[in-house]
Amino acid sequence: MSAPVSDHPTIDNAVLSARGLTRAFPHPDGPLPVLRGVDLDVAPGELVTVSGRSGSGKSALFALLCGFDKPDTGTVTVCGTVLRAAPAWSDCAVLPQALGLAAELTLQENAALPLRLTGQSDVEDRVADVLGELGIGHLGDRYPTEVSYGQQQRAALARAAVARPSVLLADEPTAHLDHGSVPAVLGVLRRVADAGTAVLIATHHDQVHRIADRRLSLVEGRIDYSAT
Numbered sequence: 001m002s003a004p005v006s007d008h009p010t011i012d013n014a015v016l017s018a019r020g021l022t023r024a025f026p027h028p029d030g031p032l033p034v035l036r037g038v039d040l041d042v043a044p045g046e047l048v049t050v051s052g053r054s055g056s057g058k059s060a061l062f063a064l065l066c067g068f069d070k071p072d073t074g075t076v077t078v079c080g081t082v083l084r085a086a087p088a089w090s091d092c093a094v095l096p097q098a099l100g101l102a103a104e105l106t107l108q109e110n111a112a113l114p115l116r117l118t119g120q121s122d123v124e125d126r127v128a129d130v131l132g133e134l135g136i137g138h139l140g141d142r143y144p145t146e147v148s149y150g151q152q153q154r155a156a157l158a159r160a161a162v163a164r165p166s167v168l169l170a171d172e173p174t175a176h177l178d179h180g181s182v183p184a185v186l187g188v189l190r191r192v193a194d195a196g197t198a199v200l201i202a203t204h205h206d207q208v209h210r211i212a213d214r215r216l217s218l219v220e221g222r223i224d225y226s227a228t
């Protein structure tokens with residue numbers, strides 16, 4: 001069977017690129033092909049949203065883009081380097097659906113961790129600013145189990161945003177939030193993009209699509225560029 005023709009727009013200065021990504025998962029009836037040739041470019045300063053029905057493969061795609069998982073075929077390029085393992089957090093920071101907060105660290109310590117590991121300065125002030133911006137500044141001394149899932153989600157976003165990464169991937173960043181918390185999260189994501197980060201967000205929410213520079217959808221394992 002011949003490969004589908006790629007019709008995606010190429011962006012010359014992209015800091016995140018995917019070419020021909022495929023990924024199948026084990027299934028009792030045989031391998032389940034979830035991603036069937038994803039092509040994608042995101043430029044610095046762009047905020048791009050990806051929609052798609054539940055189970056369409058958005059999280060599977062994000063796992064490949066951040067190096068948590070490996071494609072069966074195809075390549076991911078971050079900041080000019082083809083991924084062979086997860087890139088440095090300063091190149092690609094992630095808000096995964098599972099959050100990945102360390103249970104033994106407070107929210108403030110979790111958010112500061114990538115900065116501390118790379119010996120950066122002004123860590124406490126930078127983290128306090130973003131936690132405050134996200135409305136959880138008063139919870140910085142609490143542990144993840146002592147706050148709601150939505151508050152944990154905002155701490156995980158703070159951890160990604162304070163790193164000032166070249167690429168930020170956010171998987172369903174508003175999934176667990178009450179309506180009142182959504183504008184602050186969208187404000188941080190937009191501000192990070194406006195400061196030059198390429199931001200890619202998987203979402204089901206119209207409010208998130210409204211702040212996007214481009215809206216993409218994942219259909220039958222590929223990005224559907226016909227509507228863009």
Ligand SMILES: Nc1ncnc2c1ncn2[C@@H]1O[C@H](COP(=O)(O)OP(=O)(O)OP(=O)(O)O)[C@@H](O)[C@H]1O
Nearest residue numbers: 025026032034052053054055056057058059060061
């Ligand atoms: N590790 C895995 N092993 C087996 N199947 C998997 C694995 N990861 C994902 N899948 C399957 O791949 C498909 C896509 O899952 P994925 O979580 O990427 O969807 P999604 O678009 O992010 O869904 P949602 O919007 O509900 O979060 C699903 O059928 C899922 O069951």
